[in-house]
Amino acid sequence: MSSDMFSEVSLRVRGVTKDYLIYERPEDRLKQMFRRKHRYYTAFPALKGVDLEIYRGETVGVVGRNGSGKTTLLEIIAGTLRPSAGTVEVSGRVAALLGLGAGFNPEFTGRDNVALNAAVLGLGPGALAAVFDRIAAFADIGPFLDRPVKTYSSGMFARLAFAVAIHVDPDILIVDETLSVGDEAFQRKCFRRIEELKADGCTILFVTHSAETVIDLCDRAVLLDRGERLLMGSPRTVIAQYQRLIHAPVAKAAAIREGIRAMDGQAAALALARVHEAPAHDAPAHDAPSRPVSESGGNTDDAPAQAEASLPGEEEDDAFLVDDFQSENVVEFPAAGALIEDVHVETPGGRRVNHLVAGHDYDLVYQVTFAGAVERVRFGMQIRTSTGLVVATQNSQTETEEGLSIPEAGMVREVRFPVRVSLVPGVYFMNAGVVTTDADGNNRYLHRLVDVLAVRVLTPPRQTASGVILIEGSRPVRLRRFPPGEPPTGSGTDERLSPTHD
Template identity: 45%
Template sequence: MSSEIAIRANNISKCYHVYHKPNERLKQLIMPRLHRMVGRPAKHYFSEFWALSDVSFEIRKGETVGIVGRNGSGKSTLLQIICGTLNPTSGSLSTRGRIAALLELGSGFNPEFTGRENVYMNGALLGMSAKEVDARYEDIIAFADIGDFVEQPVKTYSSGMVVRLAFAVAINADPEILVVDEALSVGDELFQRKCFARIEAIKKTGATILFVSHSGGTVVELCDRAILMDKGEKLAVGTPKHIVALYQKLLYASEDARAEVRAAIKAGTLQTKTGRDGVKSDLPAPEKTVSSESQAFLDPSLVPTSTVIYEPQGVEISDPHVRTAAGNRVNNLVRGEVYQYCYQAAFSVATERVRFGMLIKTITGVELGGASGTAAGQAGLDFAPEDLVEVRIEFRCVLNPGTYFFNAGIMGIVNGTDTYLHRIVDAAMFRVQPVQNSVANGIVDFEPTFHLINEQASNE
């Protein structure tokens, strides 16, 4: 992360004029001038609403910062000022680098234009030249995955297609500053994973990311720092876990206690006591639709579209999938059951000290866990050209209901250096089915057992 400042906000304030009757707009346009002409003090026919009040912060180049807060806290207004679509009433803002904004996705599209025409128009709005759009056009269309509809007027698109096309344009603009406002909830699970994978790649290039979300878990997973906003004010800045804990304390406070909690947060005196290292889980409770005796099965449509295949170095991975103990291919798993993650490894050169690996991740890219090794447990095995190995990695599904991804990797020695021989990111995906009457929450099921002891009764 660079010490160079990418975004600097200095006492940003934004005031809106609120008119309670339609004719008050006309009065405000005419009457103050008349009053001044006759020497009387001007009268205002509006009330002021301050969406932002003296907000200041700095974000360094390469930093990912989350902004959290209740509805109406000024988050979206702040992002619009940063993107240049709104001007502040007072204060100053400076940015360094091309900005791509994922705000009201598709709102700038012309419904009469085709998807192709809107891609070029939207790209121009993001500061891309026609040549730059030409160079990225195929990637944009592949990412949006709307097929032949790209040549049809946007007015014939579904809302999901419009959002996906707009997201694809913005995400392929090679931004130096990426501004995201609740845009990662668009599309289905497959498209969401593509979005997160692309944002991960942008982050690795050193881009600055400003991220707004009501999902505390996502902010903790993606961000280096977080800012808590409320009623147009910046209440606190700190680590994502701490800020999300403060946000949830404020969010769930009663009406009577909210002002006191807000004041304590602003003064830096509020103490948080929450589970999971300061973060209350915001994952929905499992749906009570599938019994624990349900069977794992294969859904042919559950295939990752965010797969990244690295260049093989003497060995190539193929056919990654999950099997039951009986050998049946599945991708809808039952929590608590044992499965095998399998793939084939075809060697084309002699290779030394080879280990086989796997990794499980969430939709947002959080690495939940994995392993690397060999069947015999040695530091590594040697293979000859034309060797073909079927890798089976047995694991017990301890994950709560949700959608997850597998990586596959093979490590070994190349020119005396231990490195990846082949690697596939998002090689396979699977879903853990909902379980009836579950007491577990979060991501991992630790199989808690509750024991309640009535102390008073035992003393009698």
């Protein structure tokens, strides 16, 4: 990556607005043509004064709920849609994947459509001949390359369209969810190619609903909502606020939205400073996300100034709290002598969080109030996946121990289970329970809450694990190097790699 990376503006969007005109009846469109002083339509504002400035070599993710204006913005940047107001300045060749099969003639073969798309993107016959074999190999659709594209599956469309776009030497690559239709192997190949383009100085702008992809791949991210730019900043900051927004209850949604908007200037400045400070050969800088709670622990949903003040301090880890990220399927068994309350996760420093970092230590905490005296009490917890698979269970005492004695009613116990998050990224659910054991060794629940707490495990940098359990160890990964021609039975030379989750 060249030394002037992130110093040259590749894309500048100023005050871009787009209004779609909605006519109730077909004849109203004709009337409007001849009677311009009258208004036969309703204007729907898809974009409202959006500003962006993106630098050469940057990768920027665009996130937001459906209907927030993401695709409209990308279409305007690509030049396939005209804004109602505002300007777009683009430096260099733009290759855009804005829709499955967009620009493809269904009657043409894949080979013919490659030539057609390459010509649209400014690639002449000679230049196309030099890269055609690479396009065909990347798409890897076999004999279907010489068949009409109307016979293609959605995955074949995606393969061929992406293969063309990334081999026309684009200065700016725009991708709108196209990769979500490909199989996992193809997606991995695409992201590897995106990294290569980025290293060569290509500016990449893409829409995705995958938080992990934004955090892994992007230098910055922008949050759109109702056609407006609410926030631009580091990927983790933007994703945290996006998740606050989509989980916001109706009564708090407006206040949360304004709180996020108030953070925009400071978050954008911090993220841009980190991008410019990052060494050219480094991966994207992902700073700690802002927390939706203030340093004193107060809720900031109704206080934009506090939300802005909470932008980021250095944390013991990147875990954070999204107030409205909660389990929607809590199953509560009847209380029969005890009551479990205030189930939450804390960092070792006592900060409440529900977005956790793999490989770090936390405490699952809850309080139990007892309705009367009871003997042989044990406390328990459980962690399950979204499909119900139990990945961890822990009790406060073993079966051979007597357990805790509660001598009188009204006594309260705080329970803390230490938890090392050895899980791959995803959403998990936690249970809490308190039981008593009778003289015959039979367990009876005094209270039990199933799926009472939802937590999200974040994607760590350079994550390579999949499945459920994150394989950990105090020793680094070891490689043994042998000279060429030497059989792998000698002493060799050890090479050590740090664990990818550190």
